[in-house]
Amino acid sequence: MITVVQLRRAAAVLASLALLSLPQMAQARPQKYEIDPEHLSIGFLVDHVGFSKVLGLFRSASGSFVFDEDTGTLSDLRVVVDTASVFTNHRKRDEHLKSADFLNSAEFPRMIFTATGAKNSQERNFIIEGRLELLGRAQPVTLQATWNKSGEHPMGGGLFSRKPYAMGVSARGSFQRSAFGMKYGVDNGWVGDIVELIIEFEATRQ
Secondary structure: OOOHHHHHHHHHHHHHHHHHHOOOOOOOOOEEEEEEEEEEEEEEEEEEOOOEEEEEEEOOEEEEEEEEOOOOEEEEEEEEEEHHHEEOOOHHHHHHHHOOOOOOOOOOOEEEEEEEEEEEOOOOEEEEEEEEEEOOEEEEEEEEEEEEEEEEOOOOOOOOOOOOEEEEEEEEEEEEHHHHOOOOOOOOOOEOOEEEEEEEEEEEEO
């Protein structure tokens, strides 16, 4: 005769087997990403005497962040730029930009952007609020970012290793350079006060 205790044990075993047979639901999990310096472009546009805009870039920078694809949550974003790597395809102008009139690279070799918050504005678009440190000062800067794509990168990995999982982002923003004390050429209109930022990068999940 089967006792009540035996029936309860059998029911518990069947329940456990049923749970094990159910597909496991994927849980959202933040992932650390390192920005690939070989696929990082930080460009800028600045007005030149009202005739045109100078297009330049910084050729050396690095950064990382944490992102959860399931929730669209971004955190711990930090980008460090080598100010002496500024390049505008004009040697004398580049040397001037590195001087105390502008970036003062000798005294302030790094420009740092740190995110203080981010929110979805649309499905794959984000508004990233942050702080830019430049010339010993910190000012708020907002970036409009688009999450372009995520997936296995077809150009990475070796013969016996998995292809890296990558994420691509485009971002735009601007700041007023005089807010950092960079006032050369502002009053006479030679150099614009507003710096437009153009940022493109690919990042690899760690």
